[in-house]
Amino acid sequence: GAGVSQSPRYKVAKRGQDVALRCDPISGHVSLFWYQQALGQGPEFLTYFQNEAQLDKSGLPSDRFFAERPEGSVSTLKIQRTQQEDSAVYLCASSDIDWGSGGLQLETQYFGPGTRLLVL
Amino acid sequence: AQSVTQLDSHVSVSEGTPVLLRCNYSSSYSPSLFWYVQHPNKGLQLLLKYTSAATLVKGINGFEAEFKKSETSFHLTKPSAHMSDAAEYFCVVSERNSGNTPLVFGKGTRLSVIA
Numbered sequence: 001g002a003g004v005s006q007s008p009r010y011k012v013a014k015r016g017q018d019v020a021l022r023c024d025p026i027s028g029h030v031s032l033f034w035y036q037q038a039l040g041q042g043p044e045f046l047t048y049f050q051n052e053a054q055l056d057k058s059g060l061p062s063d064r065f066f067a068e069r070p071e072g073s074v075s076t077l078k079i080q081r082t083q084q085e086d087s088a089v090y091l092c093a094s095s096d097i098d099w100g101s102g103g104l105q106l107e108t109q110y111f112g113p114g115t116r117l118l119v120l
Numbered sequence: 121a122q123s124v125t126q127l128d129s130h131v132s133v134s135e136g137t138p139v140l141l142r143c144n145y146s147s148s149y150s151p152s153l154f155w156y157v158q159h160p161n162k163g164l165q166l167l168l169k170y171t172s173a174a175t176l177v178k179g180i181n182g183f184e185a186e187f188k189k190s191e192t193s194f195h196l197t198k199p200s201a202h203m204s205d206a207a208e209y210f211c212v213v214s215e216r217n218s219g220n221t222p223l224v225f226g227k228g229t230r231l232s233v234i235a
Contacts, residue, residue, distance in 0.1 A: 033222055033223075042228050043210075044225070091164070108166055109223060113162060
């Protein structure tokens with residue numbers, strides 16, 4: 001079936017420009033995560049949605065970063081007034097939640113290919 | 121707070137020889153542990169995961185990892201390296217029994233396979 005998709009795959013922005021990055025999760029997945037991966041580093045958590053509710057935004061580096069998931073499916077990560085330090089790969093992941101007898105369990109996160117952002 | 125330490129930033133092996141990628145974790149709770157692989161210009165792919173069942177976990181492409189609580193380790197192994205295994209590997213921890221805990225990644229180990 002279709003996996004997680006992200007667009008655009010590459011984005012070049014001038015410093016100060018606003019950008020919007022889109023994530024289409026696997027259909028039916030409740031949870032959606034955004035991560036930022038700087039060059040040569042592992043991904044770092046930015047924010048988490050359960051359906052349309054943004055339950056955790058503790059990883060967003062500044063108030064220039066904003067994410068939304070208004071209908072509980074597609075999500076958009078917006079970066080205002082981009083700076084050079086925002087250059088990174090932005091990864092989206094989605095997962096289902098197991099509401100089984102063992103308690104709330106986090107299912108495997110499936111990642112999209114990422115959007116590579118370069119701010120000049 | 122949870123964290124993982126990947127002990128080698130780069131590992132180089134010859135094709136057909138064993139692979140060992142080392143990972144130590146720190147977690148205040150019962151952890152779930154994962155290994156993900158990232159090929160150039162491709163998305164992260166799950167190799168295997170440990171969530172409290174058997175301590176020896178088998179994954180895809182012949183990889184396996186052993187959870188050792190006493191050593192707080194979760195090393196990744198493969199008996200015989202293939203050229204296609206060359207990639208970046210990430211050890212990852214998250215809190216078990218929580219529906220909204222983000223993954224915490226190590227810095228990655230780049231695996232090179234020499235013909």
